[in-house]
Amino acid sequence: MFENLSQRLGNLFDSLRGQGRLTEDNIKDALREVRMALLEADVALPVVRDFIQGVKERAVGAEVLKSLSPGQVFIKIVHDELTRLMGQENSALNLAAQPPAIVLMAGLQGAGKTTTVGKLGRLLLTRERKKVLVVSADVYRPAAIKQLETVAKQVDVDFFPSEATQQPLEIVTAAVRHARQGFYDVLLVDTAGRLHVDAEMMDEVRALHAALKPVETLFVVDAMTGQDAANTARAFSEALPLTGVVLTKADGDARGGAALSVRAITGQPIKFIGMGEKLDALEPFHPERIASRILGMGDVVSLVEQAQRSVDTAKAQALADKVRAGKGFTLVDMRDQFEQMLNMGGIHGLMDKLPGMGRLSADAKSHIDDRDIRRMIAIINSMTPAERLQPDLIKGSRKRRIALGSGMAVHDVNRLLKQHRDMSDMMKKFSGGGIKKMMRALKGRVPGLPI
Template identity: 70%
Template structure:
């Protein structure tokens, strides 16, 4: 996410160092580079102008204290201004109303509205503990109605039935009545999209909005359309009283223009961003965490929250006790670790959130791609329970059988065994009190001029 912007800003911000004071002259080139980086990221020009002006105003004349380098002071200013552009803090959905709280989704066709309804339903059911119902008022695409029914079943929520023969207002009013009788907390309404903004579409959605009076009206927009995303959001915002934005396909947005433009141009907060195709790939939008990611500092808070939510704590404790007792780490444990990692969004999803990994991820993509994880799992699945417990018995003929059973080559089996042995060594070190040493080594992974020296120890 935002790889291009991260790389460009990273280079630029590393260059401003060794000064005792930030002056207009010594930050002029840096500001020019920051401006170019934002324009290349497809950030809207008015947003770029205001951003650079704000950074300049705050930076010029700033004395650099002895504990900080000028580069770090400048990064703090840039980070603070990025957060301001994107909205300071996460804004939650306002569901405090007489149930059911009606949430209406609007947007162009292909932006990911229907998928976002499914993801948001899962999010509200699992994390907010709400009783959720969904309904499709898209009477122009029978496939959209079917898609929402399938998604609702997958995420475990009820879908109110609708057909292309009905009027959208009648569908939604019927759904509200049913939701009220069945004590649903939230009703998510999927509306029709078009290939472009047109008057008929706007008139229809305005009439629907007036009839059902939703507590939240969310505009769903594809992050990969960059500056156009902000302009389309503005067109919808002028026609409808939007309360927020869901930015979809943010994981494929290498530039970041939409995330940095939408709030400023529409005045509406980004409330969620879609980070993949899976139904749980929806994250609350935290401007401070996104700013941190853009500057290559990672997003450790989101990673911790994800670990809390998705890691099987019982299995983790069992493994920790096993390793501490010196019983060793076998291939079955290794397989379970791979499964846990997949639940966390795969290797690349995790690397994206680690400090200093933004720039590295492109180089190591080939080595850390999730296809290799699937291959490793297939190899372990081809082994007998005895082989998983005692990998040292896996020799020539066994390797041949395992490779044939998993559709791989003998060298793939050898590679897996080598990687497993490295992991086993690491586990042994951890069981011998090496965890603290390992955490100390982690400090070396922080980006130069990044978070490492920005705050004094103990803060």
């Protein structure tokens, strides 16, 4: 996400850093470049005007012109204005209500409402420890109800059954009654979508809202629709008292115009952002972190939070103990590391959050693929338990058998074994107190690092 915008702004800021001082003239040139970058990112024109005006008012003042590092100050101003544009801070769901807290999901067909209901249910279950019930009031789209039932089962939340022959109002009324009797904390209601905004659709969702009186009314919108997302958001915000927005399919949007426009258009915060097809790929939206990603500064805080949720700490500790004791690094350990990386969203998921990585060209990113990791896992899985523990056993005939079993070539097996040797050699340097020395050397540079 934001690849094009990151590259454009990155090139601009590189040139600004070289300036000894900034004048109103070169700030004007810089603002023109920022404006073009935002327009190319498909940000709505009124939003671009407001953003540029906000940057200009701060940039032409003494804050920048009298600074010893004017380029860096200008970058900070752009960062702060991006954060302001997207809402300053994360806006969490307001579930402070008599249970069940009802969350109504609205949006066009194809925006990803049903999948988002499942993702949000999983997030509330795993992170908030809420008892969640989901229900579908979409009686128009074939298999919509069955789809939500399948998703609910995958994320381990309860599903309230409904039929396409029922009326939406009848379905949700029964679901609320069941949620109260079952002492559920949250009821997520999936409403019907249409291919475009129409009066019938709006009338129905308004009637559901009036009957349910939800604590949250979330507008689900596809990030890849660009300015159309902002226009649809405006139509929904005029018809419904929205409390927030969920931006879906953001991982497939290289421009990011919707993320920068929707907040300004609706006046409501983006509460969640969908960054992939997996049912755990829904994250709270943090404007400051997203602004940092756009400017190529990475998002280390989100990366650490993701690691805490995804990494098997017991396995990580066991590996650290092994390495510290000098017991070697096996192919089983290597496979575990690959699997942990995939659990954290794969290489692209990690790169998006690392400083500077957002400015890599699309061509460079195309050569980095999670499929390589999966191929290496497949090669290791084709080995015998003894071979995984003792890679030195793997010679000519064994290599051919492993290559055949994994659908790879012998040179792929050789490449994996070389990579394992390199990693193993690196691990040996950390054995016998090496890790402690490394940690002590970093002490003082990294806050909170234990000795």
